[in-house]
Amino acid sequence: MLLPRRRLFALGGAALVASVPASARAGGPVRSGFPFTLGVASGDPLLTGVLLWTRLAPRPLEPAGGLPPVPCPVSWQVAEDSGFRTVVRAGETVARPEYGHSVHLDVQGLRPGREYFYRFRSGGHLSPVGRTRTAPAKNASPDAMRFAIASCQAYGDGYYEAWRHLAGENLDLVFFLGDYIYEGAITSAGGSRMDATLKLPDTFELETDTLDLYRMRYALYRTDPDLQAAHAAGPWVLTWDDHEVQDNYAGGVPRFTTTPAADFLVRRANAYRAYWENQPLRPPRQPAGPDMSLYRRFRFGDLAHAYVLDTRQYRSDQACGDNLRAGCADRDDPRRTLLGAPQRDWLLEKMGRSPARWNLLAQQVMMAELRFGGPANRLDMDKWDGYTADRARILSLAGTMPGTVVLSGDIHYNYAADLRVRPEAPVVAVELVGTSITSGGDGSDRTPQLDMQMKFNPHLRLANAQRGYVRCELTRDRLRADFRVMSQVTKRGGSISTRASFVSERGRPGLVPA
Known part of the structure; x- marks a missing residue:
């Protein structure tokens, strides 16, 4: 029986490798050129382990990365120093074609709270060196933790120089909060980058929906040297938002009603598969068809617990449509959910028993109420404003335990907000909303909409529309957030500065200028 085209692409490399004779599937070294064109990355640090990632792609903008559909051996090393004089772990693995020749290496047996360096080798080629760090021991009491939040890096909207600046910040961790890729067409000249030397294949002018197209889109993004530098500088903890699949999708519901639900789930399966292949995520996170468990918790001694949430896969469809609305009573329906009952109950249970001084909620969309002003006083139904029951449950819990910080992305603006269960109630938590790396172009400091x-x-x-990221330092009793903004992203040579800084005391939540 012939498979429909979309289902054929959903099988991707697995269908190809099945047709290769067993004798050829034994694999061999990469002989097609330098294979580490997409760099290296690490992520999801644990007490004694970290996930190391790379993907072999000597010709990254081709569907299979320029490799035949056979496994390729890869060796690896982890050392205590960047010169690899003290190697503490080493071994060999295989990059398999059914996973896009990606490598997801879960290295264990490391020491808690330590810096390490790693590299890969394949076919005589040596990868760039990456730096990573394990989480502190469970019973440790760290004095401080430095991290950044970032999101939304549309390739065609500008250059990734913000990543180069972030790579020099000497951070313990980066939280990436969604929209790693964008699904829409990119012109052959690369959009706003206007690089005369860049000529993309015509396939990039197609919207992503097949596994091959998603793989190629990730490859394009990951060829950027500034993004590679940020990945190599330290471990990342990632979650997705909507553009990794389709703008403003909700669970199994596509944005456009003309798309059959069955076709959309095939697309979601392709998107989730490519996401896992191209990110430093452990093998157990590998998707099963259109489903992928991404919400998880990380512990940093007794200083902080971080809860990484998924506000896309399980949500109810947006109330009253997925754009700005006023007077939408359906948003208060207690049966509607942004997180889905299992994830919401998991969060409330884990957070409610947390012994940490701080609890970080790393997630996608703005939690604070955001009224857009004017006579209609509209709210955005795609954000937590469209799912008030879930928000009330979480903020009610935050009111019983100090040190709750919500980390958000999605909206391409910088916001600093105090969170309350009700407008007249005391502040129970704070929210830091990071702007985009490039999405939306250069942006501006002030606009009439932001003033309103x-x-x-x-x-x-704070409300600001420049590009950049948020740099944070967490101590035992205080959070400091620096909103780092770029002077420009549509041209090279943009400078970075701190637009505003805020602090919040653990025992007295509320953001005040630093």
Whole structure:
């Protein structure tokens, strides 16, 4: 029986390798050129382990990365120093074609709270060196933790120089909060990058929906040297938002009603598969068809617990449509959910028993109420404003335990906000919303829309539309957040500066200027 085209692409490399004779599937070294064109990465640090990633792709903008459909051997080393004089772990693995020749190496037996360096070798080629770090021991009491939050890096909207600046920040961790790729067409010249030397294959002018197209889109993004530098500088903890699949999708519901649900789930399966292949995620996170468990918890001694959430896969469809609405009573329906009952109950149970001084919620969309002003006083139904029951449950719990910080992305603006269960109630938590790396172009410091938002939302402490990231330092009793912004991204040579800084005391939540 012939498979429909979309289902054929959903099988991807697995269908190809099945047709290769067993004798050829034994594999061999990479002989097609330098295979580490997509760099290296590490992520999801544990007390004694970390996930190391690379993907072999000597010709990255081709569907199979320029490799035949056979396994390729890869050796690896982890050392205590960047010169690899003290190697503490080493071994060999295989990059398999059914996984896009990606490598997901779960290295265990490391020491807690330590810096390490790693590299790969294949076919006589040596990869760039990456730096990573394990989490502190469970009973450790760290004095401080330095991390950044970032999101939304549309390739065609500008250069990734913000990543180069972030790579020099000497961070313990990066939280990436969604929209790693964008699914829409990219012109052959690369959009706003306007690089005369860049000529993309015509396939990049197609919207992503097949496994091959998603793989190629990740490969394009990962060829950027600034993004590679940020990955190599330290471990990342990632979650997705919508553009990794389709703008504003909700669970199994596509944005456009003309798309059959069955076809959309095939697309979601392709997208989730490519996401796992191209990120430093452990093998147990590998998707099963259109489903992938991404929510998880990380512990950093007794200083902080981080809860990484998925606000896309399990949500109810947006109330009253997925754009700005006023007077939408359906958003308060207690049966509607942003997280899904299992994830929400998991979060409330784990967070409710947390012994850590701080609890970080790393997630995608803005939690604070955001009224857009004017006579209609509209709210965005794609954000937590469209799912008030889930928000009330989480903020009610935050009110019983100090040190809750919500980390968000998605909206391409910088916001600093105090969180309350009700407008007249005390502050129970704070939210840091990071702007985009490039999405939306250069942006600006002030706009009439932002001025109106500051007027109609008294809990906002900052509203800014420049590009960049948020750098944070967490100590035993205080959070400091620096909103780092770029002067430009549509041209090279952008400088970075700190637009605003805020602090919040653990025992007295609320953002105040630093």
